[in-house]
Amino acid sequence: MSADVELQNVSVTFGSFYAAKNVSVKIKEGEFFSFLGPSGCGKTTLLRAISGFLDPSEGKVLIGGQDMAGIGPNKRPTSLIFQNLALFPLMSVADNIAFSLEVRGVGKAERRKRADELLELIALTGQGDKKVHELSGGQRQRVAIARALAIEPEVLLLDEPLSALDLKLRQKMRTELRAIQKRVGITFIYITHDQGEALTMSDRVAVMNEGELEQVGLCDDVYDFPHTPFVATFVGENNPFYGKVISVEGDMVKVESHGNIFSAKAGKIEDKHIHKFSNGDDVIMFIRPESIFIKNENNKLDNNFIAKVNTIEFEGNLKNIYLSINSNMNVRFSVPNAVDTSELSNGKDVELTFSSQKAIVLPRGSLAVD
Amino acid sequence: MNYFFNKNGPLISTYFVIAIVFWLVFLIIIPQLYMLDLSFRPNLPPLLRGGPDDVHTLTHYKYFIFGSETSDDPYNYVDIGVFFNTISTAIFVTIINLCFCYPIAFYMAKVASPNTSRLLIVSLIIPFWINELLRSFALRILFAGEGVINNILLGTGLIDSGINFIAMDVALYTGLTYAYILLMIFPLYNAIESLDKNQLEAAKDLGSSTIRTHWRIVIPHAKAGIASGCTMVFMLTAGALATPVVLSSPNTYWFTQLIYQWFNMNDNWSRGSAYSILLLTVSVVFVLLMMRIFKVKIGEIIR
Numbered sequence: 001m002s003a004d005v006e007l008q009n010v011s012v013t014f015g016s017f018y019a020a021k022n023v024s025v026k027i028k029e030g031e032f033f034s035f036l037g038p039s040g041c042g043k044t045t046l047l048r049a050i051s052g053f054l055d056p057s058e059g060k061v062l063i064g065g066q067d068m069a070g071i072g073p074n075k076r077p078t079s080l081i082f083q084n085l086a087l088f089p090l091m092s093v094a095d096n097i098a099f100s101l102e103v104r105g106v107g108k109a110e111r112r113k114r115a116d117e118l119l120e121l122i123a124l125t126g127q128g129d130k131k132v133h134e135l136s137g138g139q140r141q142r143v144a145i146a147r148a149l150a151i152e153p154e155v156l157l158l159d160e161p162l163s164a165l166d167l168k169l170r171q172k173m174r175t176e177l178r179a180i181q182k183r184v185g186i187t188f189i190y191i192t193h194d195q196g197e198a199l200t201m202s203d204r205v206a207v208m209n210e211g212e213l214e215q216v217g218l219c220d221d222v223y224d225f226p227h228t229p230f231v232a233t234f235v236g237e238n239n240p241f242y243g244k245v246i247s248v249e250g251d252m253v254k255v256e257s258h259g260n261i262f263s264a265k266a267g268k269i270e271d272k273h274i275h276k277f278s279n280g281d282d283v284i285m286f287i288r289p290e291s292i293f294i295k296n297e298n299n300k301l302d303n304n305f306i307a308k309v310n311t312i313e314f315e316g317n318l319k320n321i322y323l324s325i326n327s328n329m330n331v332r333f334s335v336p337n338a339v340d341t342s343e344l345s346n347g348k349d350v351e352l353t354f355s356s357q358k359a360i361v362l363p364r365g366s367l368a369v370d
Numbered sequence: 371m372n373y374f375f376n377k378n379g380p381l382i383s384t385y386f387v388i389a390i391v392f393w394l395v396f397l398i399i400i401p402q403l404y405m406l407d408l409s410f411r412p413n414l415p416p417l418l419r420g421g422p423d424d425v426h427t428l429t430h431y432k433y434f435i436f437g438s439e440t441s442d443d444p445y446n447y448v449d450i451g452v453f454f455n456t457i458s459t460a461i462f463v464t465i466i467n468l469c470f471c472y473p474i475a476f477y478m479a480k481v482a483s484p485n486t487s488r489l490l491i492v493s494l495i496i497p498f499w500i501n502e503l504l505r506s507f508a509l510r511i512l513f514a515g516e517g518v519i520n521n522i523l524l525g526t527g528l529i530d531s532g533i534n535f536i537a538m539d540v541a542l543y544t545g546l547t548y549a550y551i552l553l554m555i556f557p558l559y560n561a562i563e564s565l566d567k568n569q570l571e572a573a574k575d576l577g578s579s580t581i582r583t584h585w586r587i588v589i590p591h592a593k594a595g596i597a598s599g600c601t602m603v604f605m606l607t608a609g610a611l612a613t614p615v616v617l618s619s620p621n622t623y624w625f626t627q628l629i630y631q632w633f634n635m636n637d638n639w640s641r642g643s644a645y646s647i648l649l650l651t652v653s654v655v656f657v658l659l660m661m662r663i664f665k666v667k668i669g670e671i672i673r
Contacts, residue, residue, distance in 0.1 A: 053571060074577045086568035090590045099586075100576035151577060 002186040003064035003077060003154035004029040005050060010059035012045050012211075019045040021211040022059070027189060027204075029064075029154075032181050034190040034198040037208035038234065038368065043191045044159060045211075050189065051080045051157050063155060078155045079148035083163060085140055087132045093143055094119070094128030100151040118146040121183070138169045145180060155187045162197060174200050195235045199223065207231045209368070225268050226360065232286045234368035239292070239331050241285040245277045245361075253277050253361045255285045258329045260305045264359030275363060282364050289320070291358035292333035294344075295351040304353050307331050309344050323350070402650075409644035430644035449628060456625035457652055460608040463546045467554045467603050468596065470547065475558035476588065480567060498552060506545050506616035513541035513617075537619040545617040550606045554599040561595025562588060597664040601657045608653055625649055 005027040012020040020042040027033045035043040048054045052073035061068045088096050097118050098111035119125050122142035162170045178201045181188045192198050198205045199219045206216040215227045226232035243257030251266045264285050266274045293299040307323035318334045375383045410426045437446030478487045512518045513535035520532040535541045573583040614624035632642035
């Protein structure tokens, strides 16, 4: 059984501070949905409102169409996986997993049977008698998932459960979480500040900032068509070019920025509408580091500019090249490690190129602070 | 030892060693050994001590069990009765204390805001600035035949004639429970405080009732604190003197009162020692039992 979750104008206030402000979103049943945002953006608050640990100051939480007001966390069809997992250290792995059944008065043999089934699901068959501290980080993670699944919740809530793991394990667990979600088929609501996690696992993401939803959409939509400067800079890397509109033609906009003239697509407001710009508007044009190339015979696109190389940073699979157009305007682009960059040296001017189809123009707004 | 000296420097190290050795040897081991030895010796006038009659004997322990040779009873019913009454009352008081303190400690550790919690701690501590004897007398005033409680109950018409709280030992139990409340609350508070709050939420999220969460999560986590609080309260209650003297009913004797009498009023130090050793032994057995029941090690209790 799986259920949809709907937040209707949910606000949560602590005194005069809005931890969540007028959030409305509909999460479909069986969906892997992520709330993505920097720490303190209110995503954990929303999760707690869904799980029942706090009541929204305004608005409604509906699970499976039913208003959850006044229903405590132990009575909701949700299960929460905590950031630190909150496994019970004094119980065995099997007892941890079967705890929700124990509190419901399920007999010992039945509990053990169910725990063994779940241990199989998480590939820890036969480890039920171990203590939690005898397991590795990834195994504990899976035990926490099994424990949350034991009551067969309709919605599983995950509060950054991977944040304590090292990189390799985290990547492995992403795939595994996604696989488990496909297998059990219930709604997963995932909270994270790591856009890589959100994009790899989710069907849809909601990007949050300062208690408000900035954008809800499919992962590639959010990445390719950010609705706000915050989303453009929080999800993935981006180069913001501050400038002014000099002409508008259909959905293409010409922008003057730091002495260059670029053409770019007008950004979307919602999935169907684009921003209407007029000449002289203050705007930001965004172009991602992976969409900028060094101009040569093979790479000649419709936007070009010259910048001076400052540093070249080696990141393993990528090389990041930092340049400046002038003292106020820095640009960064990335090339795969295999690309030869021997012609680039510090202090040298290079001509760069990018496609107007990859650049997006948005009204000015606050960027995500790195 | 070398490491200890290198780490702390010669001056501090020497001070520590001397202070600890002095404390252990002169203040604990030697007096207790002396008492132990004394308990096995006859009660002789000073002139005969060290003489031919000063031999090791079980006479005082025999007295505790069989009573005086001139008595008709086969056993020393009075003293044995007082002994077991003291121990069972102390156990009872310890349990009451635990039941009373656990919710307070839990509230302070996990529910209250830091400010409320601090306020509570202060208001628990301040009454203990008052001397134990004075507190006992204050309770006596409250519980006396014409005391505050009786007057209120009579005044509101809830009862027709005064209740003799002192004779019913209600005053004694209250006084003893109250006397060592801090020694129960603080170990419990410390133990519960270290519990991750997410554990409580996780249990709740998984459908656990409040009582079950306490039974399965909080109490197992806090068991070292519970054992520590219980042993301290039990030992001090069983060894209390001032509170029972002031608050017990005329027919209730506390074992410490007997010890006091042997030492001070009957001038029989060796019998007093024997009785003290008995109380000490039972207290130690109780601690070991608590450790066994709660499956905790001595190191955990001290923490």
